[in-house]
Amino acid sequence: MLVSCGIYNDIAKTAYLVKQQQQQQQQQQQGGQAAAGGQRGKGAGPAGPGGLEDVAQEVYRVVLFCVFFAEVNLLGKLPVAGAALNVLLLSWLYAYYCYDYKWGLQGVHLTERLAYFERRWAFFSGFGLPMALATVLLSFYVGAAVLAVLFPVFILVACDSDVNAAHDRVVGPGGAAQLRHLPIFALALWPTQRIVRAVTGTGGGAAGAGGGK
Template identity: 30%
Template sequence: MYIILLVLNGKFYGPVAEKAYKVQLSRTSNNKSGPSVAGNGFNNVVQSAAETIYMILFYIAAAVFAFFLYTIPHIGIPLSFVMNCAIMSYYCFEYKWSYLGWNMEQCLSYLERHWAFFLGFGVPGTILTFFLSVIRSGVIFALIYPSYIIMATMATPQPTGSFGVSVASGDAARSEWNLPNTLPIFYPVRKIVDAIILGVRLVGGIPADPKVAKKNKNAVKTD
């Protein structure tokens, strides 16, 4: 019953995101200062098989890394909570970024440049699901996710850094503490995915670098 309800509920996510995107598009088209929009809509965005596989590996690696953080004594739970906030935000904004035609690297870079916004965006949903069992958290997530899709589609994240604001210098700069403009929170997840892909290549006999493969091929011909 739980799986059936999740599948049925998932069919509504796309229409909700599409409607919210159209509302946002109609607003920004009348506002010259609004964000520029590219792409032909979510239903017209075609992802290659490699991108789809990479996305699946990414979510699996993110879940594994968050669980690994959870097992660290003393500081594991807070670190895992922060990681889940980032994953929650990425999952909520994924529809909007698909509409804009962004690839996964663009999405991750954008999230890491606006990390304070996205961590804050994911806090309420993570609080509601983080401390529950898998089934209970899945039920709560299914209830709140449509609202989060709408909020993510309508949102306009701002950079973390104080761009355009005067920065202290000299002795004042040494005593002033500023947040970093970029926080590579998904860097370990990227490395896990790269390691998995490298392992698959090695097992399948596929060279990681096409230049290396060409060089080896020429060496064989010479011999």
């Protein structure tokens, strides 16, 4: 699993660079050289003081998703609705992991990632569903093997996909804006802030994920 994590990161970097090269070539063909590379700077912050802030954000992100994963397991043990909740939450978890590589390379801040994800919850639930079903329906080792094959493929899809365009095709123009914001991570944010505050002696940096773009 540790080796795979390093490989997944390399896959995401390569796919992201290829996607940027394709976009630059298209822009040059259309005479839009001035817009080439416009996506690179989104939320990227300055090089100097951003270093420590990036580390703090990464620590917060790790704690948040450890807490969220624990909640997924706990809610999965509930009677009647537990199995369905487990599949749904795992779908969101795997989908976030896949897109997190892309957002990290784009320099998108954690609060912006969470807000974007919670506004487009329907798309991401469907995106992560095949991986969640592989985990739930198959035995542990078989499911882990299938997931290890599916996950890098879905990272490639995430790096190449346009979530807003997918919403527009299904729901119509501005489809993402028609969905209500769903606070998927709200339950995990409070204990995360408590844990980070206890460890660092400061307030948690990425407080809510409300309002998405």
